[in-house]
Amino acid sequence: MSKEVTQATEKTPSEAPETTSGARIYRPLADIMETDDGVTLMLEMPGVAAEDVDVTLEKRVLSIRGKVQPTAPETxxxxxxxxxxxxxxxxxxxxxxxxxxxxxxxxxxxxLTLMLPRASEAQPKKIAVKSA
Structure with a gap:
């Protein structure tokens, strides 16, 4: 795993978040790709629409939440x-x-695809070499 992005501490069942709906909460599978420009995260969240995704960044912790709308027909x-x-x-x-x-x-x-670009001061810099 990239040094710049690490998983937050896993939650045990007793510490797992509770929902008001009583729905299950899943940990989406993720792929992490690193380039010179930054990092791309891809997370599987089947059944989640863009308007039901909440992504927040607070104190260096990137939190991702997706709400699934029920799919079973009422009839x-x-x-x-x-x-x-x-x-x-x-x-x-x-x-x-x-x-x-x-x-x-x-x-x-x-x-869900998240593009995390590196800050300009953190990007690798090319140094020109001159001949004497």
Whole structure:
């Protein structure tokens, strides 16, 4: 895992967040890709629309929450279920290398993509070498 982005401490079941709806809370799977310009996070959040995603950054902790809207039609009765429906939560601790004002987030086909650009002072600098 990248040195700049680390997972926040895992929560034990007794410390897991409670919801007013009683819905389950899942930890979305994430891919982390690092480039010279920054880091890209991709999190699987099936069933979550862009307007139901909440991304906050407070004291270097990036918190991601996604709320799933119920999908079962009211006119049908569930006979058997393998897919567990619930909300999503995950947190990452960021280094000071990122520019919080330029973080970009989008949701496409159930995947939340976060672009975390490095701050200009943290970007690698090319040093010109002159011949004498």
């Amino acid at each position: 049908l009765q569930l006979a058997y279920a393998e897919y567990g429906e619930g909300d999503f939560e995950r947190s990452f601790t960021l280094s000071d290398d990122f520019d919080p004002d330029k973080i970009d987030a989008s949701v496409v086909n159930g995947v």
